[in-house]
Amino acid sequence: MLSLARRTPRTPPAEEAAAPPARRPAGRWAGLGALAVLLLLAAAASLAVGAEHVPLGKVAPAVLAPDGSRDALIVHELRLPRTLLGIGAGVALGLAGAVMQALTRNPLAEPGLLGVNGGAALAVVIVIGALRADDVLVYVWAAFIGAAGAAVLVHTIGARGRGGASPARLVLAGAAVNAVFSALTAGLMLLSPRAFNGFRFWQVGTLAGRDTAVFVRVLPFIAAGTVLALLLARPLNALGLGDEAGRALGAHPGRTRGLGALAVVLLCGSATAAVGPITFLGLAVPYAVRALVGPDQRWVLPYSMLLAPVVLLAADIAGRVAAPGELQTGIVTAFLGAPLFMLIVRRGRTREL
Amino acid sequence: MSRVVRAGGVSVRWEPRAALVCGLVALVAAGAAVLVVGSGEFPVPPADVVRSLIGQGDAATDFIVRTLRLPRAVTGLLAGLALGMSGAIFQSMSRNPLGSPDLIGFTTGSATGALLQILVFGGGAVAITVSSVAGAFLTGAGVYLVAYRRGGGVHGVRLVLVGVAAAAMLEAANSYLITRAELREAYEAAFWLTGSLNGRGWAQATPLAAALAVLVPAALLLSRPLGMGEMGDDAARALGVPVQRTRALLTVVGVGLVAAATAAAGPVPFVALAAPQLARRLTRRPGVQPLPAGLTGAALLACGDLISLHLPVAMPVGVVTGVLGGAYLAWLLLAAGRRTAA
Numbered sequence: 001m002l003s004l005a006r007r008t009p010r011t012p013p014a015e016e017a018a019a020p021p022a023r024r025p026a027g028r029w030a031g032l033g034a035l036a037v038l039l040l041l042a043a044a045a046s047l048a049v050g051a052e053h054v055p056l057g058k059v060a061p062a063v064l065a066p067d068g069s070r071d072a073l074i075v076h077e078l079r080l081p082r083t084l085l086g087i088g089a090g091v092a093l094g095l096a097g098a099v100m101q102a103l104t105r106n107p108l109a110e111p112g113l114l115g116v117n118g119g120a121a122l123a124v125v126i127v128i129g130a131l132r133a134d135d136v137l138v139y140v141w142a143a144f145i146g147a148a149g150a151a152v153l154v155h156t157i158g159a160r161g162r163g164g165a166s167p168a169r170l171v172l173a174g175a176a177v178n179a180v181f182s183a184l185t186a187g188l189m190l191l192s193p194r195a196f197n198g199f200r201f202w203q204v205g206t207l208a209g210r211d212t213a214v215f216v217r218v219l220p221f222i223a224a225g226t227v228l229a230l231l232l233a234r235p236l237n238a239l240g241l242g243d244e245a246g247r248a249l250g251a252h253p254g255r256t257r258g259l260g261a262l263a264v265v266l267l268c269g270s271a272t273a274a275v276g277p278i279t280f281l282g283l284a285v286p287y288a289v290r291a292l293v294g295p296d297q298r299w300v301l302p303y304s305m306l307l308a309p310v311v312l313l314a315a316d317i318a319g320r321v322a323a324p325g326e327l328q329t330g331i332v333t334a335f336l337g338a339p340l341f342m343l344i345v346r347r348g349r350t351r352e353l
Numbered sequence: 354m355s356r357v358v359r360a361g362g363v364s365v366r367w368e369p370r371a372a373l374v375c376g377l378v379a380l381v382a383a384g385a386a387v388l389v390v391g392s393g394e395f396p397v398p399p400a401d402v403v404r405s406l407i408g409q410g411d412a413a414t415d416f417i418v419r420t421l422r423l424p425r426a427v428t429g430l431l432a433g434l435a436l437g438m439s440g441a442i443f444q445s446m447s448r449n450p451l452g453s454p455d456l457i458g459f460t461t462g463s464a465t466g467a468l469l470q471i472l473v474f475g476g477g478a479v480a481i482t483v484s485s486v487a488g489a490f491l492t493g494a495g496v497y498l499v500a501y502r503r504g505g506g507v508h509g510v511r512l513v514l515v516g517v518a519a520a521a522m523l524e525a526a527n528s529y530l531i532t533r534a535e536l537r538e539a540y541e542a543a544f545w546l547t548g549s550l551n552g553r554g555w556a557q558a559t560p561l562a563a564a565l566a567v568l569v570p571a572a573l574l575l576s577r578p579l580g581m582g583e584m585g586d587d588a589a590r591a592l593g594v595p596v597q598r599t600r601a602l603l604t605v606v607g608v609g610l611v612a613a614a615t616a617a618a619g620p621v622p623f624v625a626l627a628a629p630q631l632a633r634r635l636t637r638r639p640g641v642q643p644l645p646a647g648l649t650g651a652a653l654l655a656c657g658d659l660i661s662l663h664l665p666v667a668m669p670v671g672v673v674t675g676v677l678g679g680a681y682l683a684w685l686l687l688a689a690g691r692r693t694a695a
Contacts, residue, residue: 107514157683157687158686173683173686175679175682176680176682176686177683178679179622179623179626179675179678179679179682180675180676180680180683181679182622182675183622183623183671183672183673183674183675183676183679186543186547186669186671186672186675187547187669187672189543190543190544190547190668190669190672191666193540196539196540196543200528200532200543201532204529204532279524280518280521280525283517283521284518327529328528328532330525330528331526331528334521334524334525334526335522335525337518338518338519338522341518342499342515342518342519345499345500345511345515345518346500346502346511
């Protein structure tokens with residue numbers, strides 16, 4: 001009954017009979033290059049576009065040598081932190097989603113599902129309500145600790161017993177922990193209208209209104225998580241074959257899961273802390289990437305890492321342009337990502353799920 | 354352990370353990386409801402509550418029990434029943450415990466409808482009910498339409514994935530609505546979003562009961578083909594189940610149950626997700642089933658309400674069901690981990 005795991009094991013990289021097109025390495029490298037260019041374009045657009053349009057030609061000088069002009073101020077003070085945060089959070093969420101889906105062998109896995117967002121949210125509400133803090137840097141650390149604590153708790157519950165953390169148990173543990181956290185969060189929020197007021201703005205997820213210090217605080221964690229995740233590509237491939245087959249091939253499922261969980265905590269914790277819970281990205285991007293390059297994690301991870309920030313920046317730009325009052329990034333991601341995701345699901349071969 | 358009882362042309366499968374569990378769970382639900390009715394500013398002993406319910410109480414107790422407090426208890430029981438049954442239907446259809454209506458957007462859609470009414474149009478209780486039901490049905494129809502593919506029909510896993518996407522979208526919409534509203538209104542909306550039974554009267558309980566009078570028998574009639582569907586579409590078709598039509602009917606019934614419950618009690622979290630899983634473990638059956646799941650849901654919500662009434666600070670029942678249900682599921686996972694490698 002607990003058919004959470006993919007019903008068919010992932011195709012091993014060697015035999016890709018069932019994998020979708022673009023499976024030649026040359027084509028994949030080209031795709032990766034194209035994504036990198038796309039990311040640069042998105043970053044440039046994010047610096048230029050907004051309520052006050054800055055010509056593209058003035059963007060580069062404004063970043064490199066700010067001359068104190070109005071354009072330079074806008075780019076440097078408002079748009080640069082926003083763009084950096086978008087890239088950082090995008091990289092983190094894309095990678096975290098990919099690692100999580102590989103670890104649980106479940107296409108529905110996402111930071112929200114394994115309790116990470118729930119833990120972060122609870123910690124932020126506690127900080128806003130109990131400590132009366134409204135400094136973003138305090139939120140950052142609180143959310144980080146909450147996310148890490150939640151992930152550790154989920155893993156501890158899911159990994160009890162001889163079999164270790166099976167996919168179904170891990171996801172169920174995530175749902176359980178998440179439920180407890182979100183209920184406590186709701187309770188605390190309703191106890192104090194003040195906490196509620198601060199939280200309702202953090203909750204939507206936005207790149208706006210953070211300064212560069214936020215980015216600097218979370219950067220080391222994102223960097224560490226990124227390196228760890230990319231190093232895990234091969235072990236994650238072995239894990240995709242199932243525990244027994246993987247072990248027979250010399251993999252260490254337990255160690256891979258532990259390190260993978262650590263990477264997820266680092267990535268999700270810091271991203272959620274910095275920009276609030278942006279739920280849809282980690283679910284949609286790796287899924288789209290797998291449809292593009294097949295199940296090999298050595299390609300899925302770098303593709304997700306580059307595609308996610310492109311989507312996040314595009315969503316942020318769209319939010320600036322779309323409404324006079326500015327739509328928050330998290331809302332735009334959901335409204336852009338969800339229909340795209342539905343389209344993929346409609347086209348996809350459900351057998352593969 | 355199942356026995357078949359035959360009488361003339363009718364044969365009924367009789368499962369002693371499942372029947373015993375259903376009976377016990379129903380007893381727990383009823384007991385909790387009696388205690389809920391007895392709790393409040395003027396406590397009423399359980400014996401007096403029962404006496405008043407069977408028409409032998411004094412006038413003052415009758416007023417407190419029947420007019421003031423019974424609707425709340427009834428709303429809780431019925432909403433829990435509806436949520437549990439609907440959770441069983443969707444989890445069984447998607448063959449995935451995560452395919453419960455809380456996760457695939459129906460509850461969220463229902464909440465979006467109600468929020469729009471509370472924050473934008475400013476309608477009263479009836480208008481909120483109507484738009485919450487409309488929200489659930491629109492979401493259900495949208496999810497079903499997007500998941501539908503000519504030739505393939507609606508596949509369970511595709512339904513869940515589309516629903517998860519819809520839930521993400523609607524959650525974003527809900528958060529956006531809450532950021533745009535005045536603090537006081539937003540606060541009220543957030544209270545409703547948590548799921549609460551405070552101040553529920555017959556105005557909420559009666560429509561809920563009427564809806565369930567239709568939906569519950571329908572769900573029970575459909576529970577056999579539902580169980581067959583769990584063996585896979587091809588096997589079910591081979592056994593004579595019209596798979597697509599059954600699934601469409603089940604979706605309508607399931608969405609209707611969620612909508613009715615949400616309109617009456619708000620989107621109470623976790624009952625639809627937890628009740629079928631708890632019932633499955635209690636009955637030790639291989640699949641989830643609507644009736645035990647529904648009774649478990651009713652017991653969960655009634656016990657949650659009882660606890661929320663006795664907390665030192667006023668908390669909506671949604672907080673309690675979330676914490677209790679989640680903790681219980683975590684405990685179950687730990688216990689299963691100790692016994693076997695689950």
